[in-house]
Amino acid sequence: SVLFIFYVSQNDLGLDTTEKDLLLSLVHRPLELRYKYGNLSKGECKPGYTEAKMTSIYPKFSKPAPMFLDPNFKRLSKIISYPPPFGVRTQEKIIDHILQATKRYSLGSELDSISCKKCIIIGNGGILFNKSLGSQIDQYDVVVRLNEAPVAGFEKDVGSKTTMRITYPEGAIQKPERYEKSSLFVLSAFKPMDFKWLRLMVFNEKLRSMEGFWKSVARVVPREPEDIRILNPYFIQEAAFKFIGLPNNNGLMGRGNIPTLGTVAITMALHSCDEVAVAGFGYDMNTPHAPLHYYEKLIMSAIKESWTHNISKEKEFLRKLVKGGVIRDLTNGI
Template structure:
């Protein structure tokens, strides 16, 4: 009986300790959140990383992201009518709301990619660290890695991005989409048979292996295929395609299968499908 009383008291003490610990932790997190929030108006930067004052949040964005343009931009673009292409507008507005914004690197990798030291410091998807040889091999046989001369010659380009989530179904926005200079489609966003809703023009198709259409005839002959590499296997996948080698859609999972077989054999897990 004495042992049961001791265990009960021990459990009560432990529960009390856990409750107090939780309350203390919650209070600390709340204080930390408030501290970060109060400091978010102080930590703001210009394009060189210097503090600006109290108008920007901790990431460097304007605290008030409304539709009003800064006075300088409003004056510069005052004579442009709604819907017309405004040269440099997107970059100027982005710089206004996020002063740290810069675009020194080209949109697409080309033969000069080795000189961009910053993107070589980080592994995919934030850079190309460790991918130099693969990228060099791909670019050596790539015919195009820029926009077409006709698009490059435009002083201003209006762009639209079309996804593949199905939200354009029955919206009849096809003709409006085709009015844009550059139409970017993501992954397997369909076109054929859906022109009324999604348009018929494709300038760029951006994808990665898992989201790519697997049949060549589904791609537009007059569009540019753009790989968004999130991991090193993505660059290897593109190399397989460019050199017309056997495509490996996944990495070698033999070690994982061997590990899982051991778990099944030891009855740690159950393989209901007998697929391991």
């Protein structure tokens, strides 16, 4: 059998009574997990594993948080008081309009019925190149890809399965023929303009101007409305303020307080999956000539200091997840 050991950092001491009680209850969890998972054969999904590991590091972590917005999204108190990217304030009407058209708000009946889900988030890092992880990646129940990272031609390293592709207007695939035939298109909105863009895509209307975007965006998304989702912005909020510790800036987008899309996707998976793995994460700035992405010839030195992200703080958070056994890093880049 396998023994899982939990570590509680010294920072977790000096908490209020409720938190202390919670920590005391966690002391008994390693033994519970030993019996719960000890007899599982290698590779078998471990129900509730991610949540158990997360609460050992973040005692206030609470799993219930819907993956996508549904028509009852206004009941989600954590997002209605923040404007984008951390919430939906000022965007309620346009979201209602979009959701009336998409009609579906989950992963789909087949995946929803799986009682234990293994998920993997594929980053776009050059570290994926020549690792031959494709067949291993395709064994996961849910395979999440980001922005326009291609699959065709790179299957040996990145697999061929795509459950969903999370993106925003400037990151979306621009050539319709490059879209997978059967994945969910998931918008992670960072600004009000992103919802307007999605409404045009859902209703197949013409985009007349690029004003309000920081670079060119897709003019068409070759997906039926029922294959389009809106990611719950709570994951952006939680990643930024609770996990990474970025400045709140009164709940507005500001310098260095937006998490990367990869970390947002991981945060989503922590709430929705029983086991979480990642691949293609981590930039090694000590090797300036290493490939930046697995699919192009740009090198590490092409990275400029980001105005919106705090890469070093984000790295600390992701390393904590890997070290604590919350997520598994297949490419060992974090």
